[in-house]
Amino acid sequence: MSSAFGRVRTIAKKELVEFVRDWRTILAILVIPLLLFPLLFILFPLLLASEAAELSAVQVDVVVQADEIPDELQSLLTNASLNLTFEDLPVVAELSAPEGADERLRNGSIDALLRLQTNGTVLEYAVLYLSTSEQSLEARGRVFDALSAWEQNETVRRIDAAGLDADETLDPLRWNGDVAQSDVATQGEQAGMALSLFIPLVLAVWTFSSAIQPSIDMTAGERERGTLEALLGLPSTRMELLMGKWLAVATITGVGVMLQVAGLLFAIGYLASSDVISAPSVSLTALAFLILAVLLFAIMVVAFELALAMRSHSVKEAGSILGPAVLIILFPALFTQVINLDGIETFWFAIPVVNVLLALRELLMNRIVYTHVAVWLLSSTFYAFAAAYYAARQFKREDIVVSLS
Amino acid sequence: MPATLLSVQSASKRFGDVIALESVDLDINQGDIIGLVGSNGAGKTTLLRLLSGVYRPTSGRVMLADDSEVIHARHRLGVVPENTGLYARLTAWENIRYHARIHGVSDDEAWNRTSYFAKHLDMLDALGRHTKGFSRGMRQKTALLRALVHAPSVLLLDEPTAGLDVTSARTVRELVRQLGEEGGTVIYSTHQLAEAQRVCNRIVIIHNGEVRADGTPEALLEQTGTTHLEEAYVSLTSDAARTRQEDSKPLSRWSSWWRGLFTPNVPGGGEDE
Numbered sequence: 001m002s003s004a005f006g007r008v009r010t011i012a013k014k015e016l017v018e019f020v021r022d023w024r025t026i027l028a029i030l031v032i033p034l035l036l037f038p039l040l041f042i043l044f045p046l047l048l049a050s051e052a053a054e055l056s057a058v059q060v061d062v063v064v065q066a067d068e069i070p071d072e073l074q075s076l077l078t079n080a081s082l083n084l085t086f087e088d089l090p091v092v093a094e095l096s097a098p099e100g101a102d103e104r105l106r107n108g109s110i111d112a113l114l115r116l117q118t119n120g121t122v123l124e125y126a127v128l129y130l131s132t133s134e135q136s137l138e139a140r141g142r143v144f145d146a147l148s149a150w151e152q153n154e155t156v157r158r159i160d161a162a163g164l165d166a167d168e169t170l171d172p173l174r175w176n177g178d179v180a181q182s183d184v185a186t187q188g189e190q191a192g193m194a195l196s197l198f199i200p201l202v203l204a205v206w207t208f209s210s211a212i213q214p215s216i217d218m219t220a221g222e223r224e225r226g227t228l229e230a231l232l233g234l235p236s237t238r239m240e241l242l243m244g245k246w247l248a249v250a251t252i253t254g255v256g257v258m259l260q261v262a263g264l265l266f267a268i269g270y271l272a273s274s275d276v277i278s279a280p281s282v283s284l285t286a287l288a289f290l291i292l293a294v295l296l297f298a299i300m301v302v303a304f305e306l307a308l309a310m311r312s313h314s315v316k317e318a319g320s321i322l323g324p325a326v327l328i329i330l331f332p333a334l335f336t337q338v339i340n341l342d343g344i345e346t347f348w349f350a351i352p353v354v355n356v357l358l359a360l361r362e363l364l365m366n367r368i369v370y371t372h373v374a375v376w377l378l379s380s381t382f383y384a385f386a387a388a389y390y391a392a393r394q395f396k397r398e399d400i401v402v403s404l405s
Numbered sequence: 406m407p408a409t410l411l412s413v414q415s416a417s418k419r420f421g422d423v424i425a426l427e428s429v430d431l432d433i434n435q436g437d438i439i440g441l442v443g444s445n446g447a448g449k450t451t452l453l454r455l456l457s458g459v460y461r462p463t464s465g466r467v468m469l470a471d472d473s474e475v476i477h478a479r480h481r482l483g484v485v486p487e488n489t490g491l492y493a494r495l496t497a498w499e500n501i502r503y504h505a506r507i508h509g510v511s512d513d514e515a516w517n518r519t520s521y522f523a524k525h526l527d528m529l530d531a532l533g534r535h536t537k538g539f540s541r542g543m544r545q546k547t548a549l550l551r552a553l554v555h556a557p558s559v560l561l562l563d564e565p566t567a568g569l570d571v572t573s574a575r576t577v578r579e580l581v582r583q584l585g586e587e588g589g590t591v592i593y594s595t596h597q598l599a600e601a602q603r604v605c606n607r608i609v610i611i612h613n614g615e616v617r618a619d620g621t622p623e624a625l626l627e628q629t630g631t632t633h634l635e636e637a638y639v640s641l642t643s644d645a646a647r648t649r650q651e652d653s654k655p656l657s658r659w660s661s662w663w664r665g666l667f668t669p670n671v672p673g674g675g676e677d678e
Contacts, residue, residue, distance in 0.1 A: 010507055011507070226487075227490040229490055230548070235479040
């Protein structure tokens with residue numbers, strides 16, 4: 001007879017072999033998480049930069065309607081990469097009234113329209129544009145840049161003309177020294193703070209969502225395919241079956257989460273080399289607690305998902321239950337992002353899901369508050385056992401051999 | 406007198422209000438090739454699941470000769486469920502080896518035993534192939550090889566020839582006969598009387614969850630005073646129109662609506678604890 005451990009290992013190994021032979025699940029659960037953050041943090045900004053560069057090279061057509069244009073402003077507009085056409089100012093109630101300009105903007109014959117009129121010592125203006133057109137937005141931006149530059153120069157000229165020092169008048173309150181030096185938090189601590197705002201969310205949501213597919217496949221899927229009955233006739237107990245399947249799902253989920261974190265660290269490393277963000281400073285103790293928190297969370301989540309999937313009579317039923325169940329993680333995860341960690345009440349660390357997310361936030365900021373650690377450790381262990389007990393009960397149901405399909 | 410291997414003692418099985426089996430008594434002896442005959446829904450699969458330990462009886466017991474419960478002695482049973490239960494992404498050999506390892510059989514021993522029977526079933530060349538593309542016959546043969554890999558004392562086959570072509574069905578029957586000649590014990594569920602008569606030395610007729618007859622084909626003919634087993638079967642099951650739910654209390658309208666909303670209409674909605 002094989003030992004209980006041997007049977008659990010055999011079950012887990014078979015589940016993993018079956019899993020890796022399906023390229024679609026490999027792609028969804030292992031490849032995508034590895035590439036997600038590098039794509040998001042490296043490729044996406046590059047793509048945005050390339051699009052922005054492309055847009056800034058575009059020639060835009062701008063009509064200027066004015067009776068009179070200051071020479072300097074005309075020069076600034078001319079140098080702003082605009083195809084300018086000058087027209088007389090029509091009679092309008094307000095400069096911003098479309099009065100036929102909307103049709104020209106919509107049909108693309110012009111990208112923006114600048115109206116100027118002198119009112120005493122003030123130059124009044126309005127820029128008409130089409131907010132749903134990127135080219136029109138770009139034209140508006142360039143016109144604004146020219147107008148701002150002229151306004152700044154004109155302001156200085158008028159202050160000087162009044163016999164004042166323009167620099168002192170416009171900037172009476174000034175920072176002295178290096179702004180970066182004033183924050184005593186190290187770059188690592190700042191990085192920890194920034195990362196703590198989304199790493200817990202990503203870890204929690206990904207742990208839950210990546211366990212859905214294998215959990216369903218190994219329970220409701222087996223039930224639907226009719227493979228479960230043969231398995232239940234074997235000399236392994238239902239607990240061994242649960243443990244084997246749990247081990248397999250936890251391994252797949254663990255590898256998926258690790259790959260995602262590896263992708264994230266790679267992206268951070270890349271950004272750090274560009275001085276965008278530093279690597280977070282996390283002590284070894286905080287790191288150990290961090291891994292423990294994720295592990296306890298994974299035990300709970302995988303057991304819970306296996307239990308729900310095992311209750312289901314078909315893959316479809318399991319999917320319709322576990323899909324929306326992501327919200328159980330997502331809502332607390334979003335909520336914990338806004339909880340202020342300074343002076344936080346201890347009871348928050350006992351609430352399921354919230355406790356682990358808060359723990360991850362604290363630990364990423366290298367804060368080890370032992371009261372908090374004790375509360376989340378005990379409560380998470382309790383929830384993990386409760387989920388495992390619930391899963392064990394589901395695996396002991398007799399009707400798990402019956403499928404609806 | 407052959408030794409009794411398995412003993413079903415006043416075993417009943419209920420799924421909520423549905424009585425699937427009622428007070429079944431059955432002794433399974435060494436060398437028995439039992440044809441478990443009954444119509445669809447008669448209770449054959451439920452009885453096989455009780456024998457394999459997948460289900461626990463609601464009342465009564467299913468015991469082994471050493472007075473241990475069958476659930477603790479599943480290593481002595483080989484089971485082929487009706488739908489074979491093969492993993493499509495594994496090869497035939499990997500399916501067999503998976504069960505062998507859970508039974509604690511070494512890979513070498515499992516291979517020797519599998520290749521021996523695979524030759525008889527003309528399956529040796531197919532062992533390395535994924536079962537995804539297997540025909541129904543090949544799946545059934547693979548499931549048989551898997552059930553035999555640990556040399557079980559009792560083989561439980563749930564409609565092993567259902568849906569098979571003539572040649573495959575014949576091969577399966579020949580293997581069962583061979584096992585019987587070698588002193589093996591097989592419980593073979595079918596709704597085909599002729600098949601049971603050809604393969605089995607003992608026939609158990611089950612109807613509406615009750616064992617209606619148990620004996621050799623000759624004894625059944627004698628018991629019913631008929632000349633053909635089909636007539637004997639009709640005679641033994643003709644009074645079977647009564648419902649198995651007659652004792653159950655009807656649900657109130659609200660209970661029925663509530664239960665229908667959340668509980669799929671399948672047997673076995675409860676827990677076994």
